[in-house]
Amino acid sequence: MNAVLHVISDKHRHHLPLFDALVEAAKGGADVLQIREKKAPAQETYSQVRQLQQALSEERLSSRIFVNDRVDIAIATDIAGVHLAAKSLPTPVVDALRQQAGWSGQIGCSVHSLEEAQLAEQAGADYVTFGHIFASESHPGLPPRGVFALQRVVEALSIPVIAIGGIDQTNIDTVLATGCSGIAVIGAVLGAKNPRRAAAQLKSAIEKSKARPKVEFCALHN
Template sequence: MRTVKWNGGLLDRIPGWKKVFVVSESRFQLHVITDGKRQSQELYDIVEAAVRGGADVIQLRYKSAPALDLYRLAEAIRPAIRGAGAGLLINDRVDVALATGAEGVHLAAKSLPIAATRPLMQGDQWIGCSVHSVEEAVKAEQVGASYITYGHIFATNSKPGLPPRGVDALRRVVDAVNIPVLAIGGITMENIDEVLATGVAGIAVIGAVMADLEPERAARELRQRMDASHHRPKKALPLAKALSDQHGRSEIVQ
């Protein structure tokens, strides 16, 4: 366990409020990535359900959206995310991540390089990236990635015709680096235990929650399975369940 120090904000005005809260070092994280198919109200409803069900992070991904549209979507869903104590990541767009005060940015192959992105970000903002091999994972760690996402682990409709990389390859990536690794691709209730056994920091899903008619239930089932697992992450992502909006920021105390 680690502690987190609160650097000011509205909560200071509440009598008896303690400025130190706990961050779990052993909790798997559930990241839900948007599928780029929803308008603002539908997106808000699904996101609200997902975080209510236990999603730790929402990654906003709309690959073809102009910056202004992505910014507006982020602003629309942020109240639901922050209200649940969850985090917001912006896919690809560093400018939107900065403008919205998101917890970080997730970079793709054609995004800005990590080395060019790091000086732009606040010290506590995450920079994640997608990798597809041990070599890419090691390089991402060397240039300063906060975490990496590796996949696709199992067959998935989002990668038709491409063979899955499998659990053994995932384990090799986890073993090769000392930063958190999230698994992605075809992860379901039927195979999640195999994934958690590799020492990943958690999982990232799209359709398993976004396409489910009951996204809250879908997220809750995954969350409960992870919480009940006897496996633990090799390297966990920090998770602070506290307010961190414009009224104050949280700082991880090593």
Template sequence: MALVDQLRLMVITDPVLLKGRDAVAVCRAAVTGGATMIQVRWKDGSPADVLQMTRSLVAALPVPILVNDRADIALAAGAAGVHLGWEDPPLDSLRPHMPADFLLGISVGTPDEAARASASSADYWSIGPCFATPNKSDAGPPLGLEGFAALARLAPEGVPVIGIGGITAANASAIVDAGAAGVAVIGAVLSAADPESAARGLRGAVSRV
């Protein structure tokens, strides 16, 4: 599957929103509903716990699994790649040490970050926050559709972008219209009573465009 198709609907884990539910079961339901990629994001989890969760997801699910921040854990778990922020080790310092097909994604939220990302070998950009979100305490002010589109236009040719932050089934198609290959969500799926149905609604929204 091409990267642009793998990025259609990324679901990001958050142990707080899981509220004791099994991560594998919730993510399996999301994949059944149409999620095309899972990102393991557990900011305060111990390396051992993050590794265990990642290995479990890699073994259980037929879609690519990424790890937030920790390339070492991604490699150890056999994950497909890592998603980095600007406080993490420089992306291009990691690239020579990774397998050829290892995905390296980067967060972009400002024109300055877009310029730096353009100069890197990032495989994809995650642009946001598109809209207001309670699920990322470190997120900047919402970009809105115009702000998202402006940053998306700065991506090098061949580098797909996805939208993140406040994404719902009601606004996901607008983000794709604005230049995204897909969307990344946390609460829209993890907070749903029925993660499979929530993922199906989101996948339908991004696939209609």
């Protein structure tokens, strides 16, 4: 099994029009496309998801769609996953999703420490995204956590850990060597003039890596 590639949307960090960049990333082999537009109206995010679903279907692309924070949109569009902040993931929320809403998709959680990661696993998260690993435009001025902190989280958890933050061709091997289940990027793909090529290069690096994930990211099998 190989690690996976998540590409996360950011309306301020893309070279092509955002929708086109996401579709090109899918053509390049991105396993997951996460729509993260925290301040956008619900209708706008819903429309983005629907348009992306249609495009992936028409192009026969296998990328899975996740949405950030909007549980309602995830349920309404029947996508593969919803990604929450650590503060949004108390156990009752997970239980309500699973039991009352009948949610069968993945529930992810962003964490920034080993303690947060362990609490997310206890609350029922299917995976966590940990970072930022290296200096990142998304967190200017904040010190990165580094690969040693990432490795501690990977070793402590029994669910997949996705690494995020400043990851690109120059450091991907170091990240994958921790046994993480995948990487998540924004600028390394969407900020490229050719997002398809950028995604394909990262996927190629993942496939060539001798490192293997400690835990497989299973959303691809839903």
